[in-house]
Amino acid sequence: MGAQVLLADRYQLQELLGHGAMGEVWRAADEVLGRLVAVKLVRAEETTDTERFRMEAQTAGRLNHPNVVSVYDFGSHHDQLYLVMELVDGWSLAQERSMRGVLDPQEAVSIAAQMAAGLSTAHRQGVIHRDIKPANVMISTERTVKITDFGIARFTDDASSTLTATGKILGTADYLAPERALGRPALPASDVYSLGCVLYELLTGRPPFRGATSLAVVQQHVDAAATPPAQLRPEIPEPLSEYVLQLLAKDPGRRPATEHAADWLNTQQWTPPPAENDAAFIPAPPIPSSPPSPPADTRMSHSRPRDRRRLASKAALGGAAVALFAGAAVIGASLNSGDDSPSPPASPTPATVRSVPAGEAPTSPPTTASPTTAIPSPAPPSPETRGDDEDRKGKGKHGKGSGD
Structure with a gap:
């Protein structure tokens, strides 16, 4: 996936931070809120149950604590599930x-x-x-x-x-x-x-x-x-x-x-x-x-x-x-x-x-x-x-x- 991809008409992927068995993580710009975020693109074979993915992402999104990386958003882009998370300077x-x-x-x-x-x-x-x-x-x-x-x-x-x-x-x-x-x-x-x-x-x-x-x-x-x-x-x-x-x-x-x-x-x-x-x-x-x-x-x-x-x-x-x-x-x-x-x-x-x-x-x-x-x-x-x-x-x- 190229660095110019606009995910869900909102998240501009900028730089690949890493990838592994679960998928890829990108630095991205949230063009709606004007902030940098981390976007995880999850491999299709790792999330065969889309409903379960949705429920788990919602659960993680409720964890509002300074010692937990926040989950902002989730969805599907061309049948590939993604999570949008806090980008940590560290x-x-x-x-x-x-x-x-x-x-x-x-x-x-x-x-x-x-x-x-x-x-x-x-x-x-x-x-x-x-x-x-x-x-x-x-x-x-x-x-x-x-x-x-x-x-x-x-x-x-x-x-x-x-x-x-x-x-x-x-x-x-x-x-x-x-x-x-x-x-x-x-x-x-x-x-x-x-x-x-x-x-x-x-x-x-x-x-x-x-x-x-x-x-x-x-x-x-x-x-x-x-x-x-x-x-x-x-x-x-x-x-x-x-x-x-x-x-x-x-x-x-x-x-x-x-x-x-x-x-x-x-x-x-x-x-x-x-x-x-x-x-x-x-x-x-x-x-x-x-x-x-x-x-x-x-x-x-x-x-x-x-x-x-x-x-x-x-x-x-x-x-x-x-x-x-x-x-x-x-x-x-x-x-x-x-x-x-x-x-x-x-x-x-x-x-x-x-x-x-x-x-x-x-x-x-x-x-x-x-x-x-x-x-x-x-x-x-x-x-x-x-x-x-x-x-x-x-x-x-x-x-x-x-x-x-």
Whole structure:
């Protein structure tokens, strides 16, 4: 499709920002309202149910929150469905993580708190994201966090299963909740688990689980306990390390709700350690947050030993379920269909990764000369169970098309 196309007699397509399995994302000018937008042209084979697409787009359009990329419009152009979304001046969290390594705990908490706030609004509207990962999180030039792809993952997923008709898992292996790995329906708590995986990665420089294949990673999500973040990076405050493990609870019912996560994270404030005590880590300036007064949480009263005993008792059953699930996935499609998230660091010691402060220009800073939605980092891909990311061939480091 050429750059001079006028979509629906309103949206002038200007520049291709990226394309992937789901379709193409374009920078466009809304000639009616006189503003720049992002337009996603969805491949016909991905949206065979036009009515469902319409309902999902309407649902996503109701999510009015500063931490969610807005959906403005949707329709059909020459039998091709499209979504019109907010164009963000910034880059993806995947790019930020790739360039900076680990983040200062206070900054990582600020990002996770904004993500939790956006997810909380979506969950109150009955919308589950299903694919929370750094590549689907935008950071504006003003350091505002915005979650992309609301509604997209929903209408490409079946409400009763995590498998497509061909056996593909919908989601990314590094951030996939255990219940989804077992083929169960996605829940709001599934997004909470993925949020915990993202926060874990921001703090330690690696996802909670790593393996040679996507299936190996998925298996660990089901039956392995994550190493406490504070053990991988001692400067991480112990209360934060413990809370991350709560977000990663195997039982969805034992994870805090997104509203609680947003409140708890917003009340945390720690003083970064002196730079001379950690030559490998240069802390970023603390992000302003509310006064530290963590609310009481009766849902967090369960003891960790009890969790471990319950985990051990379910290990055999979980392994069998994943084995059955893996069979379907292997028959349907390869689990290694690509990912736009940065690959985990080669070193198993995340503390040796240098962090670049928010105010310091990284070696290859994201360009922000023009507003775009963030595309992910050009770093080598990590295993993913579906290949629908728009940023594979995105323009430079400007950002990704919202809503992939």
